[in-house]
Amino acid sequence: MTNDPEESxxxxxxxxxxxxxxxVIVTAAIYPLGYLASSHVINALVRWSFPASAGTLHYFAPMEVLWVRLRLALILALLTAYPWNVLQLWRFLLPALYKKERKTLGCCILSSSLLFFCGAAFSAGLILPLMMNFSGGFATAELQPNIGLANFLNLAGWLTLAFGLMFQSPIIVLLAVRFGVVSSESLRKKRPYVMTAILIAAAVLTPPDIISQLMLAVPTWLLFELGLALAERMERKTAATVSVLIADEALRERPFG
Incomplete structure (x- = not known):
């Protein structure tokens, strides 16, 4: 093993x-399969979340559908290759980590991935259909919707990303407390500021309607409370461990006789 910093x-x-x-190689290899599956994904998403009251989807440029499917194919390829890609980055970081750090990082990656996919599923399964039904409710005999395919999928993509990111709040809270950035007691006292920040983030990440903003803000707030409860438990456990170590050290230093 070399000690030369430049060679290292x-x-x-x-x-x-x-x-x-x-x-990149594995993602590129999956990409053609993603393109083949893209039309089926679009059809399934439309059947699930696009009500009859919203009319039918349209495309407004000759190549619009092709570009939409190409972008969707990339997303599907990245999602499919995600476990492999995370494994490669994990193997790269593994030699530089201690055993405890490996366990912590592994738990963070697993929990963060699970929360992201839960947020994405929550968005696609519940929020998107609610929003499209809400939008379709404005239709009248004189006012008919004319929604484009690209606009619909962009909305679905933004909602999925927004919910996936905002569902990371328990991980953010735990890491902030774990590394001493802030204490759980301080976070508890600053609840109003945290709620304000969540509402602002929900307003930025979602379309400009109160329903989608609240549907993002409320689960995020509940997840923040979950993260806060876990952080408090972690602090109590850490404090108990430190107390035991201090007591053991005091017993070792006490003179006999």
Missing amino acids: LISHLEALRGALLRC
């Missing part, structure tokens, strides 16, 4: 390049 940096960069290259 080069070897790390080579390892990172190899990990990223493997991620």
Whole structure:
């Protein structure tokens, strides 16, 4: 093993390049399958979340459907290759981590991924149909919707991303408390500010209607409370461990006789 910092940096960069290259190759290999599946995904999404009151979807440019399917194929390829890509980055980081750090990072990656996919499923399964039904409710005999395919899928994509990101709030709270950025007691006292920040983020990440904003803000707030409860439990456990270590140290230093 070399002690030369320059050679060590080069070897790390080579390892990172190899990990990223493997991620790109597998994602690119899955991409054609994603393109083949894209039309089925669009049809399933429309059947699930596009009500009859919203009319029918349209496209307004000759190549619009093709570009939509190409973008959707990339998203599907990234989602399918996600476990492989995370594994490659994990293998790259593994040698630089201690055993406890490996466990912490592994739990964070697993929990963050699970929360993201839960947020995405919540968005696609509940929020998007509610929004489209709400939109379709404005239709009258004189006012008919004319929604484009690209606009519909952009809305679905933004909602999925927004819910996936906002569902990360328990992880953010736990990491902030774990690394001493803030205490659980301080977070509890600053609840009004946190709620304001959540409402602002929900307004930025969702379309400009109160329903979608509340549907994002309320679950995020509940998840924040969950993260706060877990952080308090973690602090109590850490404090108990420290007390035991201090007591053991005091017993070792006490003179006999």
